[in-house]
Each structure stands twice: as C-alpha cells, then as structure tokens.
Amino acid sequence: MAPVHRDRPAPVPGAGDTRARYRRILRFAAWNLAVTWWFELFLPRIGLARIAGRTRSQRMQGFARKFRLLAVELGGLMIKVGQFLSSRLDVLPPEITKELEGLQDEVPPVPFPAIRALAEQELGAPLEQVFAFVEETPVAAASLGQAHRARLLPADAADTGLADVVLKVQRPGIQDIVDVDLAALRKVGGWLSRIRMVSSRADVPALVEEFAQTSFEEIDYLHEAVNAERFDAGFAGDGRVSVPRVAWERTTRRVLTLEDVTAIKITEARALRAAGIDPAEVAPVFASVMFDQLFTTGFFHADPHPGNIFVTPVSTGSGEHPWKLTFIDFGMMGEVTASTRSGLRKLLIAAAARDGKGLVAAINDVGVLVPSADRQELERAMIHLFARFGGMGFAELREVDPKEFRDFAVEFGDVVRSLPFQLPENFLLIIRAMSLTSGVCSSLDERFNLWDSVEPYAARLLRDERGNLVQDAAQQAVEAAAIALRLPKRLDALASRLEEGSLAVANPRLERQLARLDRRARRSASALVFAALLVAGAVVRADDLVLGNVLMAGSVVPLLHGLWAGRRGL
Numbered sequence: 001m002a003p004v005h006r007d008r009p010a011p012v013p014g015a016g017d018t019r020a021r022y023r024r025i026l027r028f029a030a031w032n033l034a035v036t037w038w039f040e041l042f043l044p045r046i047g048l049a050r051i052a053g054r055t056r057s058q059r060m061q062g063f064a065r066k067f068r069l070l071a072v073e074l075g076g077l078m079i080k081v082g083q084f085l086s087s088r089l090d091v092l093p094p095e096i097t098k099e100l101e102g103l104q105d106e107v108p109p110v111p112f113p114a115i116r117a118l119a120e121q122e123l124g125a126p127l128e129q130v131f132a133f134v135e136e137t138p139v140a141a142a143s144l145g146q147a148h149r150a151r152l153l154p155a156d157a158a159d160t161g162l163a164d165v166v167l168k169v170q171r172p173g174i175q176d177i178v179d180v181d182l183a184a185l186r187k188v189g190g191w192l193s194r195i196r197m198v199s200s201r202a203d204v205p206a207l208v209e210e211f212a213q214t215s216f217e218e219i220d221y222l223h224e225a226v227n228a229e230r231f232d233a234g235f236a237g238d239g240r241v242s243v244p245r246v247a248w249e250r251t252t253r254r255v256l257t258l259e260d261v262t263a264i265k266i267t268e269a270r271a272l273r274a275a276g277i278d279p280a281e282v283a284p285v286f287a288s289v290m291f292d293q294l295f296t297t298g299f300f301h302a303d304p305h306p307g308n309i310f311v312t313p314v315s316t317g318s319g320e321h322p323w324k325l326t327f328i329d330f331g332m333m334g335e336v337t338a339s340t341r342s343g344l345r346k347l348l349i350a351a352a353a354r355d356g357k358g359l360v361a362a363i364n365d366v367g368v369l370v371p372s373a374d375r376q377e378l379e380r381a382m383i384h385l386f387a388r389f390g391g392m393g394f395a396e397l398r399e400v401d402p403k404e405f406r407d408f409a410v411e412f413g414d415v416v417r418s419l420p421f422q423l424p425e426n427f428l429l430i431i432r433a434m435s436l437t438s439g440v441c442s443s444l445d446e447r448f449n450l451w452d453s454v455e456p457y458a459a460r461l462l463r464d465e466r467g468n469l470v471q472d473a474a475q476q477a478v479e480a481a482a483i484a485l486r487l488p489k490r491l492d493a494l495a496s497r498l499e500e501g502s503l504a505v506a507n508p509r510l511e512r513q514l515a516r517l518d519r520r521a522r523r524s525a526s527a528l529v530f531a532a533l534l535v536a537g538a539v540v541r542a543d544d545l546v547l548g549n550v551l552m553a554g555s556v557v558p559l560l561h562g563l564w565a566g567r568r569g570l
Contacts, residue, residue: 018180021074025184028070032063033191057095064099075107075143076174077181077215084211109141114172115148122252130250134167139262140307144219144331145170149260152247160247162259170254174219182212218331221256227330228258234297240289242312242326261326263310267443275313277323280445282311287453289325290437294336294344294430301327302334302429304436306443334429340366344430348454356383366427 039052039059071078086100115138120126127134132151140147150167157163171177189208192198217223225246232243242261250257264271266286269279286309293300301308310326336344343366350358360379441448 018176021076021177022180022184024070024074025078025181026187028067029184029188029191032066033195035059035063037195060093060095061099064096068100068103071103072107076177077143077185077211079103079107079143080215080218081181081185081211084214107141107143109138109146110171112136112138112148115146115169118172119167119169119255122255123250131165131167139166143171144174145221150257152250152257156247156249160245160249162245162247164260165247165250166244166258166260166262167250168221168256168258170219170221178215178219182208182215185211214332220253221251222253224329224331225251225256225258227333230299231301231327231330231333234293234299235289239320240285240324242324244326244328258328261310261312261328263312263326265306266309266311266325266440267306269444272311275311275323277311277313280448281321282323282325283441283444283448284453285321286325286444287437287441287448287450290433291453294433295341295348298336298341300334300336300430300433301330301332302433303329303332304433304440306440309440332429334433336430340427340430356380368427 039055043049043052068082071082082100082103086097086103116127116134123130130153132153134150135148138146138148145168147166147168150165151157152160152162152165185208186205189204192204198204225248228243228246235241235243244259244261247257247259264275264277266282272279272282290300290304304327308327308329310328311323312326313323315322343362346362346365347359349355350362357379359382363378438450441450
C-alpha cells in the first residue's frame, strides 16, 4: 500500500456516482478512439500519413497524461488499469508505457467513521470489543483499501501470540466501483476488438478478463490471507525471509488483520546503515530470494516494490546475516506452472550464456510468439543487446552514451511491436517482479549486477537438468535421423502417385521443385542431427570429457552430409 495523502477525504460512492463514473470512462475512451481513428486510419487513406506520423508521439503522450489524471481522480480500478498498461510492452508504444509507469496506487483516505462501520459490520461487533485500540489515522491508503494500526485485546493476544497488528479494511463501496469499472472496460474492449489494427496485435477482451481476475483476487482478503500463509510455507526454515502472521479470528473477505511487522523500508539506505546493515549486502540476498520464488517454490510476490519489503534486524544469530527480509501485501501473487517454469529455465540459461538466438527460441517455447512470427529481426536485436550491454553492471551502464540506449530502444521497441505475440498474464507478472527486483537492487547498490545472481541459478539448473537435456538432444537426433530417412521415400511415393494417378504430372518445373524440396529436407535433417549432437556434447563435456568429445566429434558426420547434399543440388 502507498503512504497516506491527507489533502482531502474521499467520499463514499453511491449509485448515482457509479452511473456517472461509467459514462465518464466511456466518454474518455470514445473520444480517444475517435482521435486515433482519424489520425491512424482516415488520414493515411487520403494520403496524409506524414501528418499523422509527425504528431503520433505527442498524441500518445497526451493520451497517457490525460488517462493518468483521470485515474488519479477516479481511483478504483483505473489506477490498476494504468499500472497494468504500463507493463504491456508487447502491445503499447513507449510513449504510453513510460508516462504510466510511475502511476502510484495512492488516493486520499476514506474518513474513519466509514471504515469503522464496514469493519464492525464484517466483524460483527464494535471495534472496542474486538481491539484494545485502533488508530483512526491510516498508515497506508490505496485505491482498493486502507490500513490502520491496532492492538488485539489481551485475551486474543494470548490466544494468537500477536499483540500489535495492522487492520486492513476494504474501501466502502469498492465492490460496486470494481463492477462498474469492469463493465466499462469490457465495453471498451468490445469496441477495440472490432478494429483490425488492434485485434491483430492483441486479444483485448481476453486482456480485460485477465485484469478482472487479478482485481477480484485483490479485493478478497481471505484470498490474500491464504496467499500470505502459502508464501510463508514456501520459505519455512529459511532465515532470510519472514511473513506477517494472520489473525484469522479477526479476518473476513473485506477485513484483514495481520501482525504488525513494520521495520526499515528496503530502500532506506540511511536507516539501514544506522542499524549496522550494509545496503550492498541486502541486494544479492533480495535477488536470490526472488529467484527462489520463481524457480524453486513456483509461487512469487508479483508486486515487490520498496513499500512491500522491510529489512528487519534480528537479535539472534540464526542466519548468515543479522537481519531478514519481511514481505507484506500478498494481494498480487503469481504462480509458475510446470510448462512456464521449463521455459523460464531455458530463458535463464540462454540469458546467462548471452545467447540471443537461444533466448528467442526459449521465448518461442514459452508460447509467446505465434508460429507465423518472423524471429530473425528479434534474434538480431537480442544478439546486438547481449553483444553491447550483456554483463554490464549499473555503474557501467551509466557510462554508456544515452543516445545509444535511445537508438537501441527505438529499434528493439519497433521489433517487439511488429511481432504477432501477446504475453500471458503470469508472464507479465514475472516480468513485473523481475523489473522491480532489478530496480530495488540497483537502488541498494549501484554496482549491483543482476547477472551475478542469474548465473549461479543458470549453472545450478544446467546441472540439475543435464540428464534431461542430453536425453532430449538424443531423442531429437533420433527423430531427425528418422525424418531424414523417411522423407525422401515419401517424396518419391508422392511423385509416383501423382504420375500414376488420374492427374498426370509432366511439368518439368514441378519436378525441379520436388527435387529442391528433397535436397532441402536432407540438409535440414542433417542440420538438426548436427545441432543436437553438438549441444549434447557441449553439455556432457563439463562432466564427462570423453563422452562429450565423442558426441561433438560425431556431429561432424551429419554436417558433412548436409554440405554434400547441398553441393549435389548445385
């Protein structure tokens, strides 16, 4: 949750407010869609595309700026929409994502009497009968709820083992606001799905439903409480991580009571040093914990911004460091499925190896790229990225000419937006988590190099999966060899059937095309076998020098066969 802004109280919305809200969102969307249609579709059709191109950047920035103002004013899901859009680098241009990336989930607090009424309704008793005290001034306020410090009654404290707690209460009327916002967003999504320029790049109704699912989970505090305990179980016995305990007797769908674990905010370097904690030592531990979530537990915090992580000094010497990382706010969590985890492992290994082509292949395996996507430009961009910036730390990157960054960003952004792909929701959460992790680590230590944390995981994954990689490579080699043996016979049989059937084929051009297809099939099969043996040998060679050398030497045979087949075709 964001810190409280006390400039003005927020009214509790009524039915009339929700209807006006719905119409305002639709008016904003309709106007901007009309402007976009005029400049991006109509003007190019009448030969004025250059006019549209000259003003495109300014118009996009203007749209993002106006949406940001609308989101801050309306609150509710509109702030969440802005945050969601800022992460859609696969769909939106940088003029929009950059303007929205700093949109904070902060709104004026709800007056305490409204919070009290909702909490008492949920808990079934006056607050004085449930808590020893509740601070009326909130410690944090967000678009969906706000938090107040409190203390349990002595009897409850004895039963739960908790005394000081944080009472998190949903904003009154937020369910109606969420329903109205989602209804408006579904309407706008329907409009966008009828525009070919948009529908060819993204399934907007599907994006709205993804966003709706995340929103419904965030306003269900029972779901957040379960997430907190599941996250805690994933790090059971790990002295690096702690999680606030849940007071289940004082928790409902709209009220969440948690242990008060307020400590030093992770990016408060001065406070860390005053506590005898070196911020540069915190960075690699935080990165390691985030990687453990992605690749070990499979359940990760998708919103690890500085306000959601504390560094808590500990008096006991139970861990390697005299402090631990305390995570809070488990409303936005992600889960890494088995298939996604496999793809992520390939991504991690390729990234650690600075393998641009391997990285694109791994992205394809995850299912991000559609089969018809032309991957060559993306491979070229990634190879260039690793060649120029791969392995650099934050301090080194600061010395790079900013123009070089801008030129690459323009080139890479155009490539990304030109490809027919759409990131799955969980993949977006992964990217968000890693982006925030990198930012936090860099603020702790400007010399921090994320590669230093990536490479140990890549090495470990490579060791753990070496057997699977060798088995897969051998299986691919066998399958490729079988294709090489069967495909020419199938082509010959096809030619025979065409010649002997009712449709006689006596076209020299077709015969030449069949011959070329035959040669390409032989060369492709040989290339597959060569690559499989070479990769298998390189992987095995680290542990078994003899077997690795044999596999790598054996790859020469299909390579020579492919070259020989190609020369025969000349």
